[in-house]
Each structure stands twice: as C-alpha cells, then as structure tokens.
Amino acid sequence: MNESQELSKQVVGIDIGKDMFYACYKALSNSHKIVIKGTKSFTNDLSGMQEFYTWCINRNTKPGCSLVFVMEATGVYYENLAYFLYERDCLVSVQLAQKIKYYAKSCNLKTKTDKVDSKMIAEFGIEKNLSGTDIWTPPSKSFKMIRDLSREHTSLKEACSTAQSQLHALQQAYSVHPRVITLKQQQIEFYKQQEEAVKQEMLLLVKEDEILFDKLENIISVKGLGFITVIKILAETNGFLLFRNIRQLVSYAGLDVIEKESGSFKGKTKISKKGNARIRAALYMPAMTASVYNPDLKTFYNRINEGRSVKKQGLIAVMRKLLILIYTLWKKNEAYIINYNDRNLSTVKA
Known part of the structure; x- marks a missing residue:
C-alpha cells in the first residue's frame, strides 16, 4: 500500500468564537483508525488565520487525500475564516449550529469546552460524507x-x-x-x-441582478410579503445555501414546534425559539397582514385559531407558512398561485 492510500479522509474541525477559534486535525486511515494530528487555538484575525493555514499545511503529509475544513455557522464570526480558506482553494463545509448540536447529543458529550467542541466537529466531519451541497460556496x-x-x-x-x-x-x-x-x-x-x-x-x-430580481418579483406577489421582508429572509439564510429541506429551515428560524407529553401529562405546545430571531422578527408584521388580506392564509389562520381565545398560535403558523412559501418560490423560481395545493410545499428539496 503506497503512502497516498494510507489515509481515506482528513478533516479539520473548527470551533469559532469572536476573538479566538480552536482547531482539531483528524485523519481516518483505510483501516478505519482515527488519528489526531494536532489541536491548537488561534486568534480570529488575519494573522491567526495565516498561522492556522501554515499549521494545517505542515500536518497534511498526504496531499493526495482531500482535506475538509468543517465549522459551524456561528453568527458572522465564521465568515472571515471561511472566505480565507475558500480563496486558497480549500474545501470548506459550513454546518448549521443545530445540526452540530444534535450530533454532540448523540455522542453523549458531557464536557463542553472549545477544545472538546473542535474534536467533536472533526469527528462529525470524519463520520459524514461531506461532498456536493455540503461544501460551502460563498454568496x-x-x-x-x-x-x-x-x-x-x-x-x-x-x-x-x-x-x-x-x-x-x-x-x-x-x-x-x-x-x-x-x-x-x-x-x-x-x-x-x-x-x-x-x-x-x-x-x-x-x-x-436580473435572476435575483425575477425571483424576488415572484415572491413579493404573495399578499403580506414586501421587498424588505423577503430581502431580510434571504440575507439571514444566505439565499438558503445551507438548507436541504424545509424542516432544517424552520428549525433554523426557531419556528419548529416543541411538544411535551409523558403518560397522562400534557404540557404546552410551543415553538422552540432556538434559532435566528431576525427571521422571526422580519416575519411577524407580514404574518399579521397576510392573516387579514391574503385569502389562503386568512383561511389557514382562522382554521388554526378555531375555538381559541388567544390567537398567537395561528399567527406563528402563518409566520411559518410564509417562510416556507418564500423558500419554495425561491427554489422553484415560480410565481405564487392562489389556492395552490399546500401539500406540494412539503415535497420541495434543496
């Protein structure tokens, strides 16, 4: 077996912070043995990124085996490093924070430090087959x-x-x-x-941008959605680049439903709010407008709130429906059709 075949995968897991980031370099051999080639912290600035890049190059003794850099989409703090690596023709995979969080739970990790998180993210990259849409492309x-x-x-x-x-x-x-x-x-x-x-x-x-303008015109044909609202949703989701399906998007926005039931106990059903608050803020007023002036969404709103004294649940449902509509029309590049069968929305994939 020659040297280039000894390793089947190389991953650098990166835990990003405002001022610092921690990196863990892991490699998987053809015999399925995982080797840690190093862990180190770096400053989250140009000097630290250059030091980090050199550190990785020195550890990449098998250039024939691709190296993937994996990080979370944490606010805007990951962006400079992602662009830095992308401009050097590196493979970068930016994952939704909740996806990494669920993976950490599945690993039953009880300790949470930057070093532990970087190792866990590297492990995530080793376990998953990161390719295609998993590889980050900047807007x-x-x-x-x-x-x-x-x-x-x-x-x-x-x-x-x-x-x-x-x-x-x-x-x-x-x-x-x-x-x-x-x-x-x-x-x-x-x-x-x-x-x-x-x-x-x-x-x-x-x-x-003619393509962008045409897509926006299709979306703002929905009563309740205006130019600013749609732009803000697209801005906060990077044009839906990181999302493969509606479920991921709804979870990212914190509009996913949490139910608490055990035996005879039935807790309150509510949204998680563990997501991008800017998206929820952008959708609130449009949802109020749509629940009054959009015929489809008004019917939907009234059906959800039937028999309820508090109308909040219906409003949240309309917010979620508007987000799904924006995503669907963006992906399909189609105009909104009144009375269109809602079931078709749930089948859309990125």
Whole structure:
C-alpha cells in the first residue's frame, strides 16, 4: 500500500468564537483508525488565520487525500475564516449550529469546552460524507452587499423605534425642555431618511441582478410579503445555501414546534425559539397582514385559531407558512398561485 492510500479522509474541525477559534486535525486511515494530528487555538484575525493555514499545511503529509475544513455557522464570526480558506482553494463545509448540536447529543458529550467542541466537529466531519451541497460556496459579491445593507436597515429601524419610544416618554414627562424634544424628533427623521436611502440602494443592487430580481418579483406577489421582508429572509439564510429541506429551515428560524407529553401529562405546545430571531422578527408584521388580506392564509389562520381565545398560535403558523412559501418560490423560481395545493410545499428539496 503506497503512502497516498494510507489515509481515506482528513478533516479539520473548527470551533469559532469572536476573538479566538480552536482547531482539531483528524485523519481516518483505510483501516478505519482515527488519528489526531494536532489541536491548537488561534486568534480570529488575519494573522491567526495565516498561522492556522501554515499549521494545517505542515500536518497534511498526504496531499493526495482531500482535506475538509468543517465549522459551524456561528453568527458572522465564521465568515472571515471561511472566505480565507475558500480563496486558497480549500474545501470548506459550513454546518448549521443545530445540526452540530444534535450530533454532540448523540455522542453523549458531557464536557463542553472549545477544545472538546473542535474534536467533536472533526469527528462529525470524519463520520459524514461531506461532498456536493455540503461544501460551502460563498454568496456572490452583490448578494453579500445586499445582506450587509439589509442588516444596516434592521439596525436603523430598531434605533428609530427606540427613539420614538423615548420621544413619547419625553412628551408625557413634566416640563421637558422643548429643545430636547426637537432634537429627538430630528433624530427620528434622520433614521427614517437613512432607512429609505438604504432601501433604495438595495433595490438598485437587486435590479442589477436580473435572476435575483425575477425571483424576488415572484415572491413579493404573495399578499403580506414586501421587498424588505423577503430581502431580510434571504440575507439571514444566505439565499438558503445551507438548507436541504424545509424542516432544517424552520428549525433554523426557531419556528419548529416543541411538544411535551409523558403518560397522562400534557404540557404546552410551543415553538422552540432556538434559532435566528431576525427571521422571526422580519416575519411577524407580514404574518399579521397576510392573516387579514391574503385569502389562503386568512383561511389557514382562522382554521388554526378555531375555538381559541388567544390567537398567537395561528399567527406563528402563518409566520411559518410564509417562510416556507418564500423558500419554495425561491427554489422553484415560480410565481405564487392562489389556492395552490399546500401539500406540494412539503415535497420541495434543496
């Protein structure tokens, strides 16, 4: 057996943090023996990434055996390293955090440290056959710009909402100096102007990409869904690049249902909320609108809430339905059809 055949798989598991990341280099031999070639922490900056890359190259004694770098999609902290490795023609696999979490549970891990997590992620990469859609491809440059603008729009909207609450409090307070109220009003007006400017810039970028613009037009044909909402969903999911099916997407958004039952005990059914809160925030107002003005979703909303005094469950169900609609229309690149058979939505795969 020659040297290039001694190893069948090489994986570097990476546990990403804001300032540091921990790496574990594992290799699988043809005899199914797993060898740890090293573990080390690095700073999450350019200097640390360059050191990490050299560290990996020095341990890759079998270039004929592919090396895959596996990491979690943890906020935005993984992005710089993922781009750094991708630009050097490395195979990068970015996995949903919940997928890694469930794998860790299956391994019955009781200790949680950065070092242990990096070993577990490397083990995940060794066990799984990471190829095809598992290999990360970054969004286009224009899409990344749209995503950055979308997040800035969200920040401006939140700041404006906070300022409006502060203005209301000032107006109700006793003997507040008029100049303070004027300044707060000017601040709110500034936020609104910036919101509109960011929105127009996003619209220009979208129109430059004909494929993206056509897909968006199909999606915003759904009553209740507007341009900003759809852009925010696409931005927070990287255009659904990491998702293979609807179940993964719903779980990522924290809109999956949790049931607690044991014997005669029946707990409350609720959503997990263990996911991307920005997606849920983006869908809340559109769901309220759709439950009133979208004929299909209004019927669905009323059916869910039949016999209920609290209407929250129906609203959450509409949020989930809207998310699935966006995903389906994006993947199929089709326009929304009123009264379309809902069963077809559940069959869509990435």
